[in-house]
Amino acid sequence: MPRESASARAERTQSICKRLAAAYPDAHCELDFTTPLELLVATILSAQCTDKRVNVVTKELFSVCKTAADYVALPLEQLEDLVKTTGFFRSKAKNIKACCAALVEKHGGEVPADMDALTALAGVGRKTANVVLGNVFGINEGVVVDTHVARLSTRLGLTREKTPENIEQDLIRLIPRKDWALFSHWLIWHGRRRCGARKPECAACEIADLCPRTGV
């Protein structure tokens, strides 16, 4: 089996984007939020947890905490109890408090629109920072690589890298910057609806002919 050329892969990627854009015309962030701080907190909570569960938890959490100072003032034990069902609850509660303390002390209580400032916050890595930058500030500094984007990028033969950081570099080279934000949403939606980790529905897949598993 001949190795796909870089130009052929770029062209196939374009076709994949076009097809997924048609399949998911309203793809968007499925975490519920109304402010930058709400998306930041929701994304911290979304680690190894479904967005559906996060949205159940944040509905009550956001009614209790409106500002970064509110999270700082809330006793750790109460915050742990509010986020318990998202898993990793002790780490997440601790991180959210430390994160919000830093927001109050270093950023006037606001969420910084800056990659370095964001990733310096407790519980905020590159993936979470990319989510916040893209979805509330319209800044495409990188590509969001979560578990779905990583899995589908590998299955689709868009990367051979293993770490999220290295996969992101491959995707940045492969995809036009204007599509970065949508690309992640398309792959996440497709990963949830069609190309699940345990049960990929290749027979019904909209891009089966563009995938090394079933087509090409």
Next chain:
DNA sequence: CTCCCGATAT
């Protein structure tokens, strides 16, 4: 690399 960890689908 390991650890953090509850809810859900299979």
Next chain:
DNA sequence: ATATCAGGAG
């Protein structure tokens, strides 16, 4: 019973 879920820190 086990894999997986919009990961990050030590």
